[in-house]
Amino acid sequence: xxxxxxxxxxxxxxxxxxxxxxxxxxxxxxxxxxxxxxxxxxxxxxxxxxxxxxxxxxxxxxxxxxxxxxxxxxxxxxxxxxxxxxxxxxxxxxxxxxxxxxxxxxxxxxxxxxxxxxxxxxxxxxxxxxxxxxxxxxxxxxxxxxxxxxxxxxxxxxxxxxxxxxxxxxxxxxxxxxxxxxxxxxxxxxxxxxxxxxxxxxxxxxxxxxxxxxxxxxxxxxxxxxxxxxxxxxxxxxxxxxxxxxxxxxxxxxxxxxxxxxxxxxxxxxxxxxxxxxxxxxxxxxxxxxxxxxxxxxxxxxxxxxxxxxxxxxxxxxxxxxxxxxxxxxxxxxxxxxxxxxxxxxx
Amino acid sequence: xxxxxxxxxxxxxxxxxxxxxxxxxxxxxxxxxxxxxxxxxxxxxxxxxxxxxxxxxxxxxxxxxxxxxxxxxxxxxxxxxxxxxxxxxxxxxxxxxxxxxxxxxxxxxxxxxxxxxxxxxxxxxxxxxxxxxxxxxxxxxxxxxxxxxxxxxxxxxxxxxxxxxxxxxxxxxxxxxxxxxxxxxxxxxxxxxxxxxxxxxxxxxxxxxxxxxxxxxxxxxxxxxxxxxxxxxxxxxxxxxxxxxxxxxxxxxxxxxxxxxxxxxxxxxxxxxxxxxxxxxxxxxxxxxxxxxxxxxxxxxxxxxxxxxxxxxxxxxxxxxxxxxxxxxxxxxxxxxxxxxxxxxxx
Numbered sequence: 288x289x290x291x292x293x294x295x296x297x298x299x300x301x302x303x304x305x306x307x308x309x310x311x312x313x314x315x316x317x318x319x320x321x322x323x324x325x326x327x328x329x330x331x332x333x334x335x336x337x338x339x340x341x342x343x344x345x346x347x348x349x350x351x352x353x354x355x356x357x358x359x360x361x362x363x364x365x366x367x368x369x370x371x372x373x374x375x376x377x378x379x380x381x382x383x384x385x386x387x388x389x390x391x392x393x394x395x396x397x398x399x400x401x402x403x404x405x406x407x408x409x410x411x412x413x414x415x416x417x418x419x420x421x422x423x424x425x426x427x428x429x430x431x432x433x434x435x436x437x438x439x440x441x442x443x444x445x446x447x448x449x450x451x452x453x454x455x456x457x458x459x460x461x462x463x464x465x466x467x468x469x470x471x472x473x474x475x476x477x478x479x480x481x482x483x484x485x486x487x488x489x490x491x492x493x494x495x496x497x498x499x500x501x502x503x504x505x506x507x508x509x510x511x512x513x514x515x516x517x518x519x520x521x522x523x524x525x526x527x528x529x530x531x532x533x534x535x536x537x538x539x540x541x542x543x544x545x546x547x548x549x550x551x552x553x554x555x556x557x558x559x560x561x562x563x564x565x566x567x568x569x570x571x572x573x574x575x576x577x578x579x580x581x582x583x584x585x586x587x588x589x590x591x592x593x594x595x596x597x598x599x600x601x602x603x604x605x606x607x608x609x610x611x612x613x614x615x616x617x618x619x620x621x622x623x624x625x626x627x628x629x630x631x632x633x634x
Numbered sequence: 635x636x637x638x639x640x641x642x643x644x645x646x647x648x649x650x651x652x653x654x655x656x657x658x659x660x661x662x663x664x665x666x667x668x669x670x671x672x673x674x675x676x677x678x679x680x681x682x683x684x685x686x687x688x689x690x691x692x693x694x695x696x697x698x699x700x701x702x703x704x705x706x707x708x709x710x711x712x713x714x715x716x717x718x719x720x721x722x723x724x725x726x727x728x729x730x731x732x733x734x735x736x737x738x739x740x741x742x743x744x745x746x747x748x749x750x751x752x753x754x755x756x757x758x759x760x761x762x763x764x765x766x767x768x769x770x771x772x773x774x775x776x777x778x779x780x781x782x783x784x785x786x787x788x789x790x791x792x793x794x795x796x797x798x799x800x801x802x803x804x805x806x807x808x809x810x811x812x813x814x815x816x817x818x819x820x821x822x823x824x825x826x827x828x829x830x831x832x833x834x835x836x837x838x839x840x841x842x843x844x845x846x847x848x849x850x851x852x853x854x855x856x857x858x859x860x861x862x863x864x865x866x867x868x869x870x871x872x873x874x875x876x877x878x879x880x881x882x883x884x885x886x887x888x889x890x891x892x893x894x895x896x897x898x899x900x901x902x903x904x905x906x907x908x909x910x911x912x913x914x915x916x917x918x919x920x921x922x923x924x925x926x927x928x929x930x931x932x933x934x935x936x937x938x939x940x941x942x943x944x945x946x947x948x949x950x951x952x953x954x955x956x957x958x959x960x961x962x963x964x965x966x967x968x969x970x971x972x973x974x975x976x977x978x979x980x981x
Contacts, residue, residue, distance in 0.1 A: 523878040524871040524911055531870040557917045564871055564911035570904045578925035578932075585925075 320440025324431035325357040330555040331536040332562045346532035347474040350463040358428035362436040363410040430457030431464035451484040498609030498626040502579040511603040522569040552598030559600040577605040667787025671778030672704040677902040678883040679909045693879035694821040697810040705775040709783040710757040723756045777804030778811035798831040845956030845973040849926040858950040869916040899945030906947040924952040
């Protein structure tokens with residue numbers, strides 16, 4: 288057992304505590320757990336880990352969840368019988384069985400190893416309503432749904448904050464996908480990672496719209512995990528990122544509280560561009576942008592010059608997420624055509 | 635007279651010293667001076683001033699001049715006669731007369747004010763063989779040529795280092811355009827700016843090629859001067875730039891000395907992307923890239939994956955400058971078609 292695994296297992300025990308013995312109450316043959324979680328879009332971004340084993344971030348982040356887009360996961364636990372000499376987990380993603388050397392499959396079963404009762408295998412059926420790894424944070428909704436399914440399967444009855452801690456261990460931004468609406472993921476200070484969880488922000492903002500500009504839904508050239516680690520290791524400009532990100536987060540929290548849309552939009556766009564700046568200043572360079580991404584940005588800047596309050600944010604991928612208020616919806620749809628518009632607080 | 639002008643005039647006097655009285659030896663009616671200077675491409679960039687009046691940079695930089703591309707300037711000095719009650723300088727750029735409220739014209743005559751003998755006007759004929767303000771550093775060759783024309787006109791007979799100081803006052807990167815081949819512009823330490831000049835680097839590198847990928851030759855959306863000042867003022871990530879730029883400069887000097895092309899190319903591309911990163915992380919964002927710029931970068935990265943050693947650098951504009959060795963010329967021309975290729979040491 289590796290040191291990393293032992294640290295992660297210690298963390299899981301600290302979070303779940305006395306509830307782990309519930310594993311022993313399993314029905315003898317088969318049990319199922321179910322979880323569903325939304326994707327979330329960071330308004331101030333997570334980029335860079337201070338602890339790669341426990342997924343502890345360099346900085347806090349704030350997000351908005353998108354209702355209707357996310358992941359639904361069913362976990363089935365099967366005891367290993369004498370008839371299955373090489374029992375392995377099986378993973379179905381969007382109805383297709385994945386081979387067990389698939390990187391997604393390996394990462395998932397590595398994570399499940401932390402929760403596995405002796406002599407059992409997991410069958411995972413997971414369904415994304417967003418393209419996997421297209422920068423619409425499907426790993427966030429994926430690990431949040433998985434942790435909810437585990438909670439259901441083992442009947443832990445953990446509060447959302449603790450589920451957020453567990454989801455974080457699978458994928459940092461998954462910590463924020465336990466909630467609808469706005470959420471804040473606290474950076475935390477403790478080396479044990481128990482104070483680095485997300486919690487919901489109560490504010491409702493019915494007029495707020497998110498427009499999805501889909502540039503490319505292909506697999507990303509480099510995973511966020513690898514990308515952010517390369518940035519931390521080789522990007523000199525990154526030195527200033529954690530402080531900027533924390534500052535941006537506070538400004539965004541204030542903007543949400545005051546429903547100050549200009550402040551929200553400006554800070555979110557500035558924060559996203561700054562994150563992408565740290566990627567570009569990494570060697571080898573990390574550029575998730577496509578020419579069409581840049582063309583879409585130029586359209587946004589052009590609209591702003593015309594007095595239309597629209598901003599964008601981008602995650603580790605080529606797609607833009609537009610931020611605007613309901614009153615601008617016709618102008619945005621005219622400029623961007625087929626853009627899908629979501630009102631997180633109005634669905 | 636403004637404080638800025640007085641500081642600049644003091645600087646000019648310090649550089650030219652006892653030679654200024656030569657102004658008095660002017661022929662009574664008319665004299666001409668002539669200057670010609672190449673554009674230069676920074677391999678490690680200048681971005682940000684520590685002194686905006688004297689154009690003192692935050693960091694040193696290294697460049698390569700492009701023979702055959704540059705500026706040719708003729709200065710004519712005319713005494714003001716009684717027949718010319720409102721005598722003003724006149725500027726011709728590429729054969730066209732500029733109106734005196736043209737920003738280029740204002741900047742030029744403001745600079746010439748520092749050298750003007752009493753009761754004289756200047757007529758400036760300047761010809762660029764590169765598009766003005768298209769990111770191919772025409773202001774660099776422009777101010778270098780102008781200073782050479784002043785030196786010729788007033789017969790100062792100043793050494794290149796002193797001319798470099800004067801050219802710097804007009805446009806920072808012009809300090810490097812006094813030379814052919816490689817040049818280094820020292821950051822300097824003194825508040826009076828007398829140690830912030832460029833000098834040539836002796837190394838010849840005949841195999842070195844520069845490919846010009848012209849994406850857009852329109853006027854830039856924001857001048858370098860304004861752009862870099864906004865970066866210094868609003869970009870948190872910029873904090874780490876001066877140290878990175880100095881480090882990159884040393885690495886490039888070493889690469890030139892050792893003719894280590896991989897080291898030169900990697901460092902130049904990393905440095906250019908890092909400069910553009912500081913621009914993007916500025917608010918409002920400064921993005922000189924066009925979708926076609928990004929497409930050209932992707933072609934470069936694709937070629938590298940195929941084992942072709944080609945790198946790029948970019949100035950404050952959308953165009954790419956490719957760096958490669960002569961042996962790769964056919965591959966580059968196949969991939970980029972109409973790219974103009976310059977061998978700075980072979981023409």
